[in-house]
Amino acid sequence: MPSQTVAQQRLLIKGGKVVNDDYSVAADVYVEDGVVQQVGPNLHPKPPTGLLVLDATNKLVIPGGIDTHTHMQFPFMGSRSKDDFYTGTKAAIAGGTTMIIDFAIPQKGCSLIEAFDTWKSWADPKVCCDYALHVGVTWWSNKVKEEMKSLVQSKGVNSFKMFMAYKDLYMVNDEELYEAFSQCKELGAIAQVHAENGELIAQGAKKMLAMGITGPEGHELCRPEEVEAEATQRAITIANVINCPLFVVHVMSKSAARVITNARREGKVVYGEPIAASLGTDGTNYWNKDWAHAAGHVMGPPLRPDPSTPDFLMNLLANDDLSVTGTDNCTFDTCQKALGKDDFTKIPNGVNGVEDRMSVVWEKGVYSGKMDENRFVAVTSTNAAKIFNLYPKKGRIAVGSDADIVIWDPKATRTISAQTHHQANNFNIFEGMVCHGVPVTTISRGKVVYEGGTFNVTAGEGRYVSRPPFPPYVYKRVRQRDQVCQPVPVKRAPYTDAVSATPITPQ
Numbered sequence: 001m002p003s004q005t006v007a008q009q010r011l012l013i014k015g016g017k018v019v020n021d022d023y024s025v026a027a028d029v030y031v032e033d034g035v036v037q038q039v040g041p042n043l044h045p046k047p048p049t050g051l052l053v054l055d056a057t058n059k060l061v062i063p064g065g066i067d068t069h070t071h072m073q074f075p076f077m078g079s080r081s082k083d084d085f086y087t088g089t090k091a092a093i094a095g096g097t098t099m100i101i102d103f104a105i106p107q108k109g110c111s112l113i114e115a116f117d118t119w120k121s122w123a124d125p126k127v128c129c130d131y132a133l134h135v136g137v138t139w140w141s142n143k144v145k146e147e148m149k150s151l152v153q154s155k156g157v158n159s160f161k162m163f164m165a166y167k168d169l170y171m172v173n174d175e176e177l178y179e180a181f182s183q184c185k186e187l188g189a190i191a192q193v194h195a196e197n198g199e200l201i202a203q204g205a206k207k208m209l210a211m212g213i214t215g216p217e218g219h220e221l222c223r224p225e226e227v228e229a230e231a232t233q234r235a236i237t238i239a240n241v242i243n244c245p246l247f248v249v250h251v252m253s254k255s256a257a258r259v260i261t262n263a264r265r266e267g268k269v270v271y272g273e274p275i276a277a278s279l280g281t282d283g284t285n286y287w288n289k290d291w292a293h294a295a296g297h298v299m300g301p302p303l304r305p306d307p308s309t310p311d312f313l314m315n316l317l318a319n320d321d322l323s324v325t326g327t328d329n330c331t332f333d334t335c336q337k338a339l340g341k342d343d344f345t346k347i348p349n350g351v352n353g354v355e356d357r358m359s360v361v362w363e364k365g366v367y368s369g370k371m372d373e374n375r376f377v378a379v380t381s382t383n384a385a386k387i388f389n390l391y392p393k394k395g396r397i398a399v400g401s402d403a404d405i406v407i408w409d410p411k412a413t414r415t416i417s418a419q420t421h422h423q424a425n426n427f428n429i430f431e432g433m434v435c436h437g438v439p440v441t442t443i444s445r446g447k448v449v450y451e452g453g454t455f456n457v458t459a460g461e462g463r464y465v466s467r468p469p470f471p472p473y474v475y476k477r478v479r480q481r482d483q484v485c486q487p488v489p490v491k492r493a494p495y496t497d498a499v500s501a502t503p504i505t506p507q
C-alpha cells in the first residue's frame with residue numbers, strides 16, 4: 001500500500017463524544033497525515049474538499065485498543081497457531097484493536113536477536129495494524145545479556161518475558177530470573193513473567209495421567225490455582241529485591257490476582273494483565289462432555305473452574321488492582337487440538353480473544369456497571385501505552401497522537417460466534433455471548449480500515465513501533481527509590497578488643 005494514500009486521507013469525525021482515560025467531551029476530531037490535528041467543537045477544516053466526514057452522533061470516539069499479548073503464527077507444541085499476522089490483525093481491527101504486541105520467543109540456546117528478526121520478518125509483510133514485539137528470555141548466558149542490551153538499544157524492544165512454566169522448553173529457574181530481572185532493570189525494560197510453577201505442573205501431569213485422567217479436565221487439575229499464585233508471589237519477591245518493575249501476563253485466578261493486589265498495596269511496582277478469556281468465561285468448560293469443546297478452552301495457565309472468577313477479576317480491573325487487558329490470542333483449530341485427544345498434555349495451549357476483547361470488556365465491565373467508559377479506555381488502551389512507553393502517541397486522542405481511533409456504539413449489540421468472526425479458527429470460546437458495545441468504524445494511522453463490516457486494508461500496511469526504554473509511567477518511582485531507598489552502613493567506632501585466635505575449620 002503506497003504510504004501517500006494513507007497520508008493524504010483527511011478525516012473529520014463529527015458529533016461524537018471523545019473518550020480518553022481521564023475525561024469525556026463532546027468534540028469533533030480532525031485527522032491529517034495519520035495524526036490527530038484538532039479536537040474541539042464544530043470543526044471546519046480547510047479546504048472542505050477532499051475531506052472524508054464520519055458521523056459519530058450518539059457514538060463514542062475512543063483510542064484504538066492495544067492488545068498487550070498475542071501469539072500469531074506461533075510454532076508451539078508440535079503445531080503453529082492458526083491466526084497469522086494477517087488474519088490476526090484483521091480480526092483485531094474488526095474488534096476495535098489497532099495495535100498488538102506479540103512475542104518473539106527463542107528456543108533455549110538460541111539467539112534472541114535472531115528470534116526477533118524472524119518474528120519481524122513474519123509480521124512485516126502481513127500486519128494490518130501497528131505492532132510491537134516483546135522478546136522471550138528462555139535461557140541465560142552472557143550472550144543473552146548482551147543481546148537484551150542490543151534489542152533495547154537498537155531494535156525498539158522494552159519488555160522481556162520469562163517463563164516459570166514449560167519445563168525443559170522455556171522454563172527458567174530463580175537464579176536465571178534474578179539475572180534477567182537485573183538486566184531488565186539496568187536497561188530500563190519491563191520484566192514480564194508467565195507465572196506458574198513448572199515443576200509442580202510436570203509432577204501434577206504425571207499424577208493425573210497415572211490416575212487415568214487423560215481429558216482436558218486433567219489440564220486444570222494438574223496446575224490448580226495455588227501453582228499460579230505461588231509463582232506470582234515468587235516473581236514479585238525476586239523483582240522487588242532488585243527494584244525491577246514487573247508485569248504479570250495472563251492473570252487467570254483469584255489467588256494470583258490477590259497476590260498482585262496485595263503487592264500493589266504494599267507499594268510494589270507490579271502490573272497484572274487479565275485477558276479476555278479470564279474475564280469472559282471460566283474453567284467449568286474443561287468438564288464439558290464434548291471433548292472438542294473442552295479442548296478448545298485449553299490454555300496455560302488454565303481458566304479456573306470457580307465460576308465467580310471472571311466477575312472477581314473484573315472488579316479488580318475496575319479498581320486498578322489489575323492494570324491492562326490482553327488476550328494471549330493463540331488459536332488452534334479442533335484438528336490441531338486433537339494432537340492431544342488421548343493425552344491432555346499434548347493439546348496445543350491457546351485460545352482466541354484478539355477480535356472480541358473490547359466487546360467482552362465492555363459487556364462484562366461497562367455494561368455491568370463495574371467501570372465507566374474512561375476506565376474502559378484505560379484498561380483496553382491507555383495503560384498499555386503508558387507501561388510500554390507508547391503514550392501519548394498511542395492510547396490517547398489528542399493533538400499530535402497517532403490517529404488510531406474507533407467509533408464505538410455503546411448501545412448496539414452483537415452475538416459472538418465462530419460462524420461470523422474474522423479469525424482463522426473454527427472455534428470461539430465466547431460462542432453465543434451477546435455483547436453490548438460494537439466497533440462501528442476502525443481507523444488506523446488516519447485511514448478507515450474497517451467500517452460496518454467491510455475491510456479496506458492490505459497486508460503489510462501496519463508498521464513496527466519502536467518502544468524506548470525507561471517508560472516514565474513505570475520508572476519514575478523506580479529511579480527515585482534507587483536514589484533514596486538504599487541501605488547504608490551504621491557508623492561505629494572500630495572494635496578493638498580481643499579476637500579469637502584460631503578459627504575452627506571443619507574436619
Ligand SMILES: [Zn+2]
Nearest residue numbers: 069070071328
Ligand atoms: Zn502467551
